[in-house]
Each structure stands twice: as structure tokens, then as C-alpha cells.
Amino acid sequence: MIKKSIGLLAGMLVTVAVYAAGAQLRADHPDTYTVRRGDTLWDISAKFLSKPWLWPEIWQANPQVRNPHLIYPGDVLNLSFINGPRLKLEPSAHREGEAVPAIPLDQLRMFLKDMRVMDSNEVSAAPYVVGFEEARLRGAVGQNLYVRGLKSAPGQRWAIVRPTHVYRGFEQDDPNDAENGIVGHELDTNVAMVRTPWAEDFRGDGHYGRGEDLGVEVSVIGTAETLREGDPSTLLLLDATQEIRAGDRVLPLDGPAYDPYYYPHAPQSVPANARVIAFADAMDAAGPRQVVALSIGAKDGVDNGQTYAMFQPGERIHDDVASNSWSRGSGEKVTLPEEFVGHVMVFRTFDRVSYGLVMDGLRPVHRGDRLAMPE
Structure with a gap:
């Protein structure tokens, strides 16, 4: 897994110039950010990237970032505009504690x-x-x-x-x-x-x-x-x-091994039947930092770190305006467009099922929500 991830990051270097052009930068990004205890790489990236799952490409542009996971509390992220937007990591003189994880592993034990x-x-x-x-x-x-x-x-x-x-x-x-x-x-x-x-x-x-x-x-x-x-x-x-x-x-007693690091990335494709099918720690709906089960697994090409967008199916309503009737519910049925829910990142993969962590969201996640490319 580690060798595969290193190869993936090496391939991403050719696209750094594209991302550094500013397409992925949030309009309200801070000029600097000091890493704090309790931070995750996803949360930090969300402060200055419109697509937080692309942080490995941006940070790998810095020669001093040999491993984008080895960022510690006290390190300063400096976003400068010399020859275009560029993110620079300034390690602190006295690094303390453990490296900042990509996702909150302590909540996923x-x-x-x-x-x-x-x-x-x-x-x-x-x-x-x-x-x-x-x-x-x-x-x-x-x-x-x-x-x-x-x-x-x-x-x-x-x-x-x-x-x-x-x-x-x-x-x-x-x-x-x-x-x-x-x-x-x-x-x-x-x-x-x-x-x-x-x-x-x-x-x-x-x-x-x-x-x-x-x-x-x-x-x-x-x-x-x-x-x-x-x-x-x-x-x-x-x-x-x-x-x-x-x-x-x-x-x-000892279960299957799991990855200590996660490299967020978009999947090459999304199976048509990719859905949220169960909640691991919720009843009827889930939100950010909660775990959901997905209907795709290793046999579908899923690996840890893959990030998906979730969409809620549009509701079926009656078009009473076009029916010219005073009776509610008499018009033809119309399906409203599906609504964006949030992002989910896979952190544990089995043959036909995966566990994903809801990273962010605009509305609650429900069973049956569809998975799509994160863009």
C-alpha cells in the first residue's frame, strides 16, 4: 500500500502546475495557518482548497515536504503569491507530539x-x-x-x-x-x-x-x-x-491489518450501483465525522482514500400549478433534481462493502444516497 501510494504521489507531480494556478484555492483562504493539536489534514486543507482531497498534489510541490503526512503542531503553512499561488511549509523549530493525521483516526479505532x-x-x-x-x-x-x-x-x-x-x-x-x-x-x-x-x-x-x-x-x-x-x-x-x-x-483477537495513512484521491470511475447502504454509528441519518457503509468494495476497484460526493435523490412531487386544479396532489408527478449532500472518504475496504467517513456535508446523509465523482 505504501509503495503504491508513493507511486501515486510521484505521478501527481506533473499536475502541480495546474493546481497551483489557483483553480483549487478558496477565495477566502488564509495567508498563513499554524498547525494545532487536534487538526486533521482534511480540515486544514478545507481552509484554503476548494477540493480538500487534492492536498497531496499541492503539498508535494514543496521539496521540504518529503511525506505530506509528517506535519506537526507548530508548523506554519504559508500561502504566498510569488510567481503564482504556492503553498510553503515552514517547520517549527521544536516539533511536538505526533504528526497530524489525514482523518481523525482516534475516532475510528x-x-x-x-x-x-x-x-x-x-x-x-x-x-x-x-x-x-x-x-x-x-x-x-x-x-x-x-x-x-x-x-x-x-x-x-x-x-x-x-x-x-x-x-x-x-x-x-x-x-x-x-x-x-x-x-x-x-x-x-x-x-x-x-x-x-x-x-x-x-x-x-x-x-x-x-x-x-x-x-x-x-x-x-x-x-x-x-x-x-x-x-x-x-x-x-x-x-x-x-x-x-x-x-x-x-x-x-487480532483482526485484519489496516492502513496507518490515507491519501485522499478521486476514483477512476464510480459503479452505477454505488450507494450508502447502512450506518455504523447512527440510526436514521448521518453527518460529518460519522461512519457509513457503502455498496462497493475491493472487487469494484475501491481502495482506501477514495473520496466520493454523495447525492440525495430528488423528491417526487405533484405539479399542481400545471394541472389547473384547486385540488392539491392532483397534478402529474415530477421528480426534482438530486441534491448534493457532502463528501465521504473510504478508510476500510472489504470485498463487496466499504466503510467511509463522512468528511463534510450540507445536509444529513440517508440510506440510498448516490455516490459520484467528487468534482
């Missing part, structure tokens, strides 16, 4: 380490919690859990996970079909997890229980350590963010 999308059969076949000490209905920190199907030596640690969404594909064999796409169904966590092994939360969208099963999102809700081997095995619950239930799955 759970999605980078504790959330993953897995094959449904793999989740179903994983070892599972079957009971608790003293015949309790739920497990709490410091108590013993009994797990079936686990082969583990004493002292080994495990992640306790719970399925949260199931992703289903429709008409995937026909890219021209109007229903081609992926939807995310919430899983009903109020139902005992032993129900086959979970129950989808039916929202009446007509897709319940149908479609190709493309994967299950699971969330790490605790960690446990093996005390005794056997079937069931005995595990001690070390920590948990929720009460542990019968049916929760047991998986290896």
Missing part, C-alpha cells in the same frame, strides 16, 4: 480494529457462547463463559463478537438491471442470538430474507481468556462494552 465484514458461513460456523456461570442469562466482566466449538489452550485470548448487519446483493449477475445493488439489513440484537443464528430487522423494504448473502458485519464487544479446554470450554470475560449473550461468536 473501533471501526479499524473492532469492526469487520466476514463471510456469513464463517461467522455461522465460529465457536459460540452457550452459557454462563451460575446459570446466568447474561455475562459480565469477571465471570466465566462457556463456549462450544473452540479449540484453545489455557491462557489464549479471544474476541467476543456480535453480528450487526447482513449485506445482500440483488441482480448481481446483470449490471444493467435496475435493482442491481447491495442493501444492508440491521440484525435484531433484541432477539436471542441462537435464532438461526440471528434475525434480520425487517424494515418493509421488500428485500427481507432475499438476495445473495454477501457478508455479515460483526462488532467486537469483549475479550476473554481460556481457563480450561473442553467442549464447552471455560473462558474468563476480561472486558466488554455490552452484556454477553448466548449465541455471541468467538473469533481470533
